[in-house]
Amino acid sequence: MQQLLVGVEDHMAVGKQVRLFLVDGSPGGMLTAEIMNWTGHIMAAGRSDLPELLKRDEVKRTGVYLLLGDDPNGSYSNAIYIGEADEVGERLRIHSRSEEKGGKDFWNRAIILTSKDANLTKAHARYLESRFISIAKNAGRSFVTNGTAPVPLPLPEADLSDMEQFIEHARIVLPVLGVDSMRAVPTMTNLEPVSVGSASKSPVFEMTVTSEGILARAQEADNEFVVLAGSKARNGWVGSTPGYSKLHEMLATDGVLVSDGSLLEFSKDYVFKSPSAAAAVIAGRATNGRVTWKDPSTGLTYAQWQEHAVEDAQSVENDVVNPSSSEQRHNLP
Incomplete structure (x- = not known):
């Protein structure tokens, strides 16, 4: 087993510590990801690792899942399907079947988003699913195979705030895992540096x-x-x-x-x-x-x-190490 600590920056340039855990010690195998002081939990696995993934407790929780693979139409480099379930593992089991049996063929990797405290409800998951689909479509980085975003179930104001915070943290962690589908496109409001x-x-x-x-x-x-x-x-x-x-x-x-x-x-x-x-x-x-x-x-x-x-x-570093060299440069005629 292998554990990695990765430092990333959010949009406010405030450092975030993302903890990655390689379940079998292999960079291509199953891994978990989380941010300190965040109740969310993310797990990633290849399609071939699905038998082992389905044995884990995380897939028995309510949550959202992403199926990732190549774009079957060839317009984009990749495709994504976003779904939710009371028990994520059962839905993944269905999607692992062939198209003829009601499954999906395009995907080769699954990402599961759940909560460490198991407090995500069906309504929470529906809200997250709807928002993630909209975000992915607006980003335009991947072919979103979902037809439309389902209407989210109504949530109390406090829950809405919690779910938006969940989304914000997920959008920080997912690119660290190589998932750019929901990464915001930089908006240039003016032609200034x-x-x-x-x-x-x-x-x-x-x-x-x-x-x-x-x-x-x-x-x-x-x-x-x-x-x-x-x-x-x-x-x-x-x-x-x-x-x-x-x-x-x-x-x-x-x-x-x-x-x-x-x-x-x-x-x-x-x-x-x-x-x-x-x-x-x-x-x-x-x-x-x-x-x-x-x-x-x-x-x-x-x-x-x-x-x-x-x-x-390099010049700045040299000036810090040898201040006299900077002084000499400034005193040059």
Whole structure:
């Protein structure tokens, strides 16, 4: 058995301690996750571990479960199904059957969200299920296989507050487990540098394709590259290799990219996994985003901006270790 302690930061940049426990000592096996002073409890297991998972007490509780796998339609990289049950294990047993027998074929991993004090009721679980479905759909990071979000059962005001707090903690832990389906998309309210860590700020980067009249803007937030609404993109894929052509097509189909005459325009802020993925979709061909995205105020490319941040951090460290060197630099004519 193996235990890991992971430090993460929430949206207020306040540290959170997430405790992970590897049940069989294997990083690919069953694990539990919890936050100190939180009554919630999360358990993750692969589909092949289901026989062992069903023996555990956690699956006999009321709670919410997530089924994760590849998107069967191929539009997104992954798919998710969100459900709730009085006894989560029984529902997982049904979903483990083939499609012909009423189960689900797409998933290969299950996440169970319950409470350590066993105080989650049916009404609580229904509320959480409904909210998680809505959150996942709004995030747009995964294909949500649920048709619609069920209407939650009415809850007292105090219970509503408790469930929203449960959701807030779950959304911190799930990305630590590699589940980004409900991770909030950074919202850029203005074109000002935003904090992306304890020591660095992201400028507003720009990318142009002069021959096409394309101008796009983006910022990095929470280690994700966000192209801002209103940015332009090529109206079609012209690259000699497929590359990100499927992503370009998907964004147009889903209304993220909308027609603006001869070009396409981002209808909302959109998160890309890398600057190059964003650059390729905008240019309509494979492009090295590390050099095509530039800070217009300094002329630095995205890559140079990162390099300068590392060099600045090293200079600060050197000044702390050897203050006289900093003094000498400042006294230079």
